[in-house]
Every structure is written in structure tokens, then in C-alpha cells.
Amino acid sequence: QVQLVESGGGLVQPGGSLRLSCAASGSIFNIYAAAWYRQAPGKQRELVAITTTVGSINYADSVKGRFTISRDNAKNTVVLQMNSLKPEDTAVYYCNARTTIMPTANDYWGQGTQVTVSS
Secondary structure: EEEEEEOOOOHHHHHHEEEEEEEEEOOEEEEEEEEEEHHHHHHHHOEEEEEEEEEEEEEEOOOOOOEEEEEEEEHHHEEEOOOOOOOOHHHHEEEEOOOOOOOOOOEEOOEEEEEEEEO
16 A cells, blocks of 8 residues: 655746655555656646656656656655746646556556646
């Protein structure tokens, strides 16, 4: 059992920054990867950033150079720092954790947090 709680979403002007946090609790010892996904209205869910316990990190091309994913193992928290935000970044952002490299139906998900970038 793993629970994920997200925070940090909100309204920001273009060019601004937001910091999303995902706090994990429960039996997290076997978690291999933690990721952030987002889904905009009328669009499919897409991977934003992912990090693994072996140190690998990957970003979507659309956010590379602007977003940073990081881990605080002592606090069991994964953070997505979002800088230079654009209107097209507007979406519901979801925290994801899994015990596998590839996503499966057994993944753990947060409740989602709204990010709105005004124009």
C-alpha cells in the first residue's frame, strides 16, 4: 500500500514558477520509479518527467530545460520544479510511483493538482 499526496498547484503568469510536491507514505521500499504526468483538457495524459532509484532522469522534450524533477529520500518526497511556465503547460498534474520500469495497471497515483498558466 502506497499513498501519494500532491501539493503546490495554482495559478501563475507566463514566465513564472511553481513547485509541485508529492509526498509518499506506506510500503514504499520497493518503489523503483517516480514520475510526473499531466493531462490538459481534450488531450491524452503525457509523461512530464521521471526519476528512478538508480539515478536516471528523463524529461519530455516540451519541458526540458525548464522543469526539474528531484527526490528527497529523507522526506519520501518527489518534487517537480517548474520554471519559465507557458500557457501550454496548463493541465492537471499527477504524481506516479511504481515498482517497475514500465508503467502498469498496478501503478500508484496521486489525486492530481491543477496548474493554470494565464495569458
